[in-house]
Amino acid sequence: MAERIGVLGAGYVGLTTAACFAAMGHQVSAVDIDRAKVSRLRAGKVDLAEPGLAELVAEGLRERTLAFSGDFAAVAGSTMVFLCLPTPPGEDGTPDLRALRSALGDLGRALAPGTVVVTKSTVPVGTAQRIPEYLGRADLPVVSNPEFLREGRVVDDFRCPDRVVIGADPPDSPAADRVARLYRPTKARVVRTSSASAELAKYASNGFLAVKASYANTLAELCEQCGADVRDVSGVMGLDPRIGPHFLAPGPGWGGSCLPKDASALLRAADSAGVEFGLLRDAVRVNARQRTRMVRAIRTAATGRRDGSLDGVRIGVLGLAFKAGTGDVRDSPAVAVAAELVRHGAEVTAYDPAVQSEMDGGIVVDDPYLVAKDAAALAVLTEWPEFRDLDWRRLAEAAGRPVVVDTRNVLDPTVLAEAGFARIGVGIPMEVSDACSRSWLHPQAVAGPLQQRPDRPAAARSVRRKEGDRRTGPGGRP
Ligand SMILES: NC(=O)c1ccc[n+]([C@@H]2O[C@H](COP(=O)([O-])OP(=O)(O)OC[C@H]3O[C@@H](n4cnc5c(N)ncnc54)[C@H](O)[C@@H]3O)[C@@H](O)[C@H]2O)c1
Numbered sequence: 001m002a003e004r005i006g007v008l009g010a011g012y013v014g015l016t017t018a019a020c021f022a023a024m025g026h027q028v029s030a031v032d033i034d035r036a037k038v039s040r041l042r043a044g045k046v047d048l049a050e051p052g053l054a055e056l057v058a059e060g061l062r063e064r065t066l067a068f069s070g071d072f073a074a075v076a077g078s079t080m081v082f083l084c085l086p087t088p089p090g091e092d093g094t095p096d097l098r099a100l101r102s103a104l105g106d107l108g109r110a111l112a113p114g115t116v117v118v119t120k121s122t123v124p125v126g127t128a129q130r131i132p133e134y135l136g137r138a139d140l141p142v143v144s145n146p147e148f149l150r151e152g153r154v155v156d157d158f159r160c161p162d163r164v165v166i167g168a169d170p171p172d173s174p175a176a177d178r179v180a181r182l183y184r185p186t187k188a189r190v191v192r193t194s195s196a197s198a199e200l201a202k203y204a205s206n207g208f209l210a211v212k213a214s215y216a217n218t219l220a221e222l223c224e225q226c227g228a229d230v231r232d233v234s235g236v237m238g239l240d241p242r243i244g245p246h247f248l249a250p251g252p253g254w255g256g257s258c259l260p261k262d263a264s265a266l267l268r269a270a271d272s273a274g275v276e277f278g279l280l281r282d283a284v285r286v287n288a289r290q291r292t293r294m295v296r297a298i299r300t301a302a303t304g305r306r307d308g309s310l311d312g313v314r315i316g317v318l319g320l321a322f323k324a325g326t327g328d329v330r331d332s333p334a335v336a337v338a339a340e341l342v343r344h345g346a347e348v349t350a351y352d353p354a355v356q357s358e359m360d361g362g363i364v365v366d367d368p369y370l371v372a373k374d375a376a377a378l379a380v381l382t383e384w385p386e387f388r389d390l391d392w393r394r395l396a397e398a399a400g401r402p403v404v405v406d407t408r409n410v411l412d413p414t415v416l417a418e419a420g421f422a423r424i425g426v427g428i429p430m431e432v433s434d435a436c437s438r439s440w441l442h443p444q445a446v447a448g449p450l451q452q453r454p455d456r457p458a459a460a461r462s463v464r465r466k467e468g469d470r471r472t473g474p475g476g477r478p
């Protein structure tokens, strides 16, 4: 049965939900308070670089199964309304439900009797129970349907999810049946629970991913100290189906718009419930330490010193997005590391294939080769596969010192070695890495291979920014 579906919020989750349900044959109206975004969407312009999404939006507009509006009245006649509104962290880490409450307050009276209100936003346990209060009416069925899609593959994840979670009180309510029916085309496993279990399952999943990634980052630190290779260690672990191969790659820390905020929310929920969730608290601490560790590695690679000022030291950054496959920089560890380098006085030039935004105190360029110019070190902060295929000889020629800190272990060591680049990976033993990684672990032994290059200065060069070096990229970025 085709439903008339209203979607509140046309961001990553809302736009995907709207476009995918429209493609499944439902009549969908999406409402967003961002009127400029609504105008662009009506013209078929999708801001998110998500494979397949723009095509689905175009199809929905063409078939007239998908419409966009800035006016809540557009969803008043819906049979189901999906809440896909932001739930950012408040000051104490508790999710800020103001967007949700204000939208429901505006909409409540307008909804027809029997309309099913479905929460897709990530919300604290107990929110479904409070929706009638936010709506100002108690006659509408409420269903909790947390979303698990990942950025960079939102359409694929929505169409082929690992699981669909549908929570209601009682779990077998007719409204929950109707929501479950919507997902039949996905052939996904549908898990029916209470609304509280559905709400907690979402936080529990992201919290667990955070713990797993922090485990991998701590393991990487240990590998560096004891001569093991984290890629082998995690490869062995991942072959155990009880552990699984995913989320074991070390990096500059986990970030994005979800994991950090959901970890904080889960910690707050545990605090309020009087449950000590030390494991998750430590995962958050490890995450902060990992960023600091990467800054220290880059500083040491650039100057041979673990501490001290980076005044005037040029550092080239490859990657700003919180992970490859997205242009999203919300809570990006790459941006945090770059900002910390700037804070210590470094002159940072950054490139990311999908990021157009400006960077506080640094320069974002639209050509990866510009980041190397006179750089005392390069740092790969996002695992874009195309960084492997850069012309590393050309980068070596441009760089002040051909040394790269590969915080994602994505580069090809052979290509780098042929280009004359010294590489410092994460969790990779000194034997596998080159002599430069020894300088990272033992700062007094500075940059052996660099001293063997007579045409290169052994120590970091302090390079003053020249006005002529400023480049203007697309989107008006400096
Ligand atoms: N991004 C993800 O990968 C992802 C995945 C699963 C769950 N979630 C959760 O889904 C929710 C939405 O996340 P998102 O990433 O899609 O957010 P987003 O920031 O991409 O989009 C939110 C949209 O809502 C709009 N909006 C804000 N207030 C509004 C209001 N009062 N009325 C109408 N529209 C309003 C904004 O203009 C924006 O377009 C959050 O709770 C998030 O935790 C996100």
Ligand SMILES: O=c1ccn([C@@H]2O[C@H](COP(=O)(O)OP(=O)(O)O[C@H]3O[C@H](CO)[C@@H](O)[C@H](O)[C@H]3O)[C@@H](O)[C@H]2O)c(=O)[nH]1
Pocket: 122, 147, 148, 149, 150, 151, 152, 206, 209, 213, 246, 247, 248, 249, 250, 251, 252, 253, 254, 255, 256, 257, 258, 259, 262, 322, 323, 324, 333
């Ligand atoms: O082995 C790994 C895997 C990931 N990360 C980092 O972890 C962060 C989060 O990555 P990912 O989970 O892929 O990003 P999101 O798109 O934010 O997706 C997460 O957050 C969404 C919003 O809640 C959920 O729906 C998804 O299921 C959940 O994976 C990123 O900084 C990654 O670089 C690592 O450091 N190592």
